[in-house]
Amino acid sequence: MSQQTTIRKLAELVNTPVDTLLEQLANAGMKFSGPDQVVTSAEKVKLLGFLRRSHGKTEEAPSADAGAAKKITLARRKVQEVTVDSNKGGRGKTTVNVEVRQKRSIPRSPGGSAKMTPAEERADILRKLEESRQRNLEEQRMLAEKDRMRDEARERERAEAEAARQRVEDEKRAAQAAAEEAARAPAPVSAPAPALAASREASPPARAARPSAPAPAAAPARKPAGGAAGADDRNRSGRGGRDDAGSRFGGQLHLSAADRNRRGPSSNAPGRGRPGAKGPAGRRGFDNRSSNNSNSGPHGFERPTAPVVREVAIGETITVADLAQKLALKGGEVVKALFKMGVMATINQSIDHDTAALVTEELGHKAVRASSDDAEDALLALVDTDQGEATPRPPVVTIMGHVDHGKTSLLDYIRRTKIATGEAGGITQHIGAYHVQTPKGVISFLDTPGHAAFTSMRARGAKLTDVVVIVVAADDGVMPQTKEAIQHARAANAPIVVAINKIDKSSADPMRVKSELLTEQVVAEEFGGDVQMIEISAKTGQGIDDLLDAISLQAEVLELKAVTEGRASGVVIESSLDKGRGPVATVLVQAGTLKKGDYLVCGVQYGRVRALFDETGAQPDEAGPSIPVQVLGLSGVPDAGDDFVVVEDERLAKEVAQQREIKRRESRLVASAGSRMEDIMAQLGKGEGQQVLNLVIKADVQGSVQALSQALVALSNEEIRIDVIRSGVGGITESDANSAVAAKATVIGFNVRADAAARKIIESNGVDLRYFSIIYDVIDQVKQVASGLLGVEIREEIIGIAQVRDVFRSSKFGAVAGCMVIEGVVKRSKPIRVLRDSVVVFEGELESLRRFKENVDEVRNGTECGIGVKAYNDVKPGDQIECFERIEVARKL
CATH class of the missing domain: 2.40.30.10 (Translation factors)
Incomplete structure (x- = not known):
């Protein structure tokens, strides 16, 4: 027994008092001193026999070695039919009877209903488990043996088929050799050559064309060799050999008894495996028979023994669905992997190359960069091969400077046209490009806007220029846009020529301009620097020739050249x-x-x-x-x-x-997909306090669109965000109006107008449409609209402070503070705070405000008064009563 049984446990098991069980044991001849003593199995059997005899039963009590208990044996027999294909084509089927026999013996105690002890039950369970494990091992061994025998049979069939094919080939070659030998040797005219007849007989096309024709008379001449070979084959393999013609393709394939038993009763019937087919069909049937419908053949499915590592080509971006397809996974698995990495993206969203490479490696595959720039490569090759000899070219001069300093007027004088009068507000709203013929040669001029909003446009002009002319008004000096122009010119490594304009005015001070330029590290030649500074007047033409000379001199120093041909x-x-x-x-x-x-x-x-x-x-x-x-x-x-x-x-x-x-x-x-969890949590933390102003911007030129978009988006802050949901060049169309309606956006038309269809939609939906022609007007009005979205804020403004000098007690009003107004004015209708040592101890309102015995509405600075604080009687001398009011203030950007 695996565990000992005491008298106390035995009493609990048989549901008998301990004293009664001790008495029964004593009557049975077994003395025990206490209930915690151990009872052996022999003593239990002895006690059982005593109890049986005391109850009048004469049969002997079973002893420990009396023999095994009676058993109940159950036998089960189950028969079922299994149908399998006998070839690969599925035309021949075999029915196999499967009989399953099971036999199980259940032990029974002698009394038929006696209970086993827990130890005996546990031992019985372990025995049954061991028997079940042994049966499983035996079944697995038998299955493995059957698989081995089946594999050996298939290998034998393959070997026999290969041997038969080799014999047919050898006989065919022997017949051809005999035919050639007979053709070379002289043959009698009266009788046909046996070898030639055998060669004709062994020809597969002839037999395929005449499958039912009787064998020629010359066939017996081949029969001794063919028959001997067939008999030898039958003796070695136990299978039916070739037919009388000895052909692999044209003859009947006979199966041995062992084969027929293994393949089923119907495997030899026509249409099931096609053993009697002729020509190529017979060859097909022969091959199918050898394969025996097994998945272990050359075309069967084999389970991978190791994980498949794929090499995935990923471009700059890829959608999650495409990545999942390349990885041979479900889209949900890739989305789950991205989520674990902290990237939230749907199956239709795009992710960048780095994120896709990380998730690919996380899933156990290898990522490589895919290059799809075939057209770009062809373009670069075309540009590289098209190089010629460089020749001198005209200089490209960019005119920069602050707004209203005379840049366009300077170009106007040079070109002898009136351009500035046609500009809105007298300023240039977009880049103008001109080339003019001057006495110093051809010069190309680029006129850039001077307003702060067009910083990016000025930067584009500086990147493609050779010489930068910075126009500075002599009566205005160096301004913020002048400093930006200097920075752009230096970023482009372009030489600078300063044109000090408006020297014809009485307030002109060229020396002040030169001094201010020194602070920007622009040093004139007369001060020992390398920057040419020319004093001009775009209105009278003074100094224009000197400016052109300076530009031509700078161009000669640069030695500008370019390829003309190509x-x-x-x-x-x-x-x-x-x-x-x-x-x-x-x-x-x-x-x-x-x-x-x-x-x-x-x-x-x-x-x-x-x-x-x-x-x-x-x-x-x-x-x-x-x-x-x-x-x-x-x-x-x-x-x-x-x-x-x-x-x-x-x-x-x-x-x-x-x-x-x-x-x-x-x-x-x-840019809009695959938000990270950190960004989403940050947005959730901000709540809904940030307002959004959507804009639709349409302008006459692309440069104005870019400049407006950048200037307006830069107005965003933590309280309001300005989004340009749609922008473009040309008039305001119906599509623009529908976008504005859907997003509740304000439409801005810069030098463009809305067509009839767009106006109808805008008017019917109440869309805010505004036309502009000057850039800073757009910025000012957008600030106003954004400020309206921000609403108003409540501010508290202190209007008066009263010092408590003494406190009087009144049966009618309670505590009344005698005060002196030391700052501002105290009004009865305004809220108050009581301050003690500069700390607020109470906030409420006044109950009474008296001047002597009269009630008054307000008391001004330097005047004594009596103040009764409503619902507060703890006012002390030295306290301050602060009177304030709440006002609404419009919020601004």
Whole structure:
């Protein structure tokens, strides 16, 4: 027994008092001193026999060695039929009878109903478990033995089939050799050559054409060799050999008795395995029979023994669905892996390359960077091979400076036209590009805006310029935009020429300008520096020739050169959408020659040059280096600052533009998708306190759109966020109006107007539409609109303070404080606070305010009064009573 049984436990088990059980044991001849003594199995059996005899039963009590208890044996027999395919084609099927026999013996105690002790029950359970384990092991061994025997049978079949095929080939070669030998030897005319007849008989096409024809008379000549081989085959393999013709393809394949028993009763019937088929069909049936419908053959499925590691090609961006497809996983598994990494993205969102590579490695695969820039590579190769000899080119001069310092007036005098009078508010709203013929040669001028909002436009002008002319008004001095112009010129490593304008005014002070420029590290030549400073007047023309001389001298020092021959390339200065001409781009050619009819790709746009226009409206046939022109024929409006390149055909231009558009779209998707948990928690922490002002911006040129968007978005702060949900070049369309209605946005038209359909939608939905022509008016009004969204805030303003000098007790009013107003005015209708040692001890309102015996509404500074504080009687001398009022103040950006 695995555990000992005491008398106390035995009494609990048989539900008998301990004293009674001790008495029964004593009567049975077993003396025990206490209930905690151990009772052995023999003593239990002896006690059982005594109790049986005392109850009148004469049969002997079973002893420990009397023999095994009686058993109940259950036998079960189960028969079922299993149908399996006998070949790969599924045409032949075999029915197998499977009989399962089970036999189980259940031991029974002699009394039939006697209970076993817990130890005996546990031993019986362990025995049954061991028997079950042994039966399982035996069944597994038998199954393994059956599998081994089946595999051996298949290998034998394959070997026999291969041996039969080899014999047929050997006999065929022997027959061919005999035929050739007979052809070389002289043969009698009266009788056909046996070898030749055997060769004709062994030809498979002849037998396939005549499957039912009787064997030729010459067949017995081959029979001794073929018959001997067939008999030998049957003796070795126990299978039926070839037919009388000895052919592999044309003859009947006979199965031995062992084969028929193994394959089933119907495996030899026509249509099941097709053993009697002729020609190629017979060959198919022969091969299927050898495979025996097994998954372990060469075409069967084999479970992978190791995890499959895939090499996934990932571009700059990829959607979660595409990544899951490349990984051969479900989309939900990739989303779950991204979530564990802290990236929340749906299956249709895009993720960048780094995130995709991390999740790929996390899932056990290898990530490689995919390159899809075939068109870009072809474009770069085309540009690199198209290099010629460089020749001198005109300088590109950018005019910069503060607003209203005379930049456009200077160009106006040089070109002898009136440009400034046509500008809104007298300022330039977009970049102007001109090339003029001066006595010093051809010079290309770029006129950039001077307002602070066009910082990015000035930066674009500085990047493509050779010389920067900074115009400073002699009567105004150095201003903030002047300093920004100097910084842009230095960032572009362009030499600076300072034009001190408006010297014809009485308030002009050129020396002050030069002194202020010293603080910006711009040192004039007369002060020992390297910057030329020319005093001019754009109104009278004074000093203009000296300025042109300075520009020409600086250009000679730079030795400007460019390749004139070959395909053109350059930069887009400005772009717009003309109602009659379509997309129009102002470009500056930097290398090569741009001709009418050329195919070019410009950013994400492409097209063929339909026409070229210069600043006078003329249509030149071509434009060389440093010459700005307007180009018609693009597929859309390009962004200002995009590069353009002339290509050989439209196909390459379209491919490059499409690839760039795909990259730009994927970049936008990545920017808006896959938010990290930290960002989401930060947004949740902010709550809903931040207001949002949505804007739709339409302008006449692309540069103005970019400048407006950047200037207005920069107004955002923690309390209000300004979003530009839609922007573009051209008039306000119906689509723009619908977008504004959906987002509850304000529509801003800069030098453009809304069409009839858009006006109808705007009026019917109450959309806020505003037209502008000056940039700073837009900024001021957007600030007003944003301030209206912010609402008002409540501020507290202290209007008076009274010092408590003494406290009087009144049966009618309670404690009354005698006070002196030391600051401002105390009003009865305003709330008050009681301060003790500069700490607020009570906040409430006045119950009474008296001057002598009269009630008054207010008491001014330096006047005594009596104050009764409502619901507060603990006022002490030395306290201060502070009177204040709450006012509403409009919030501003």
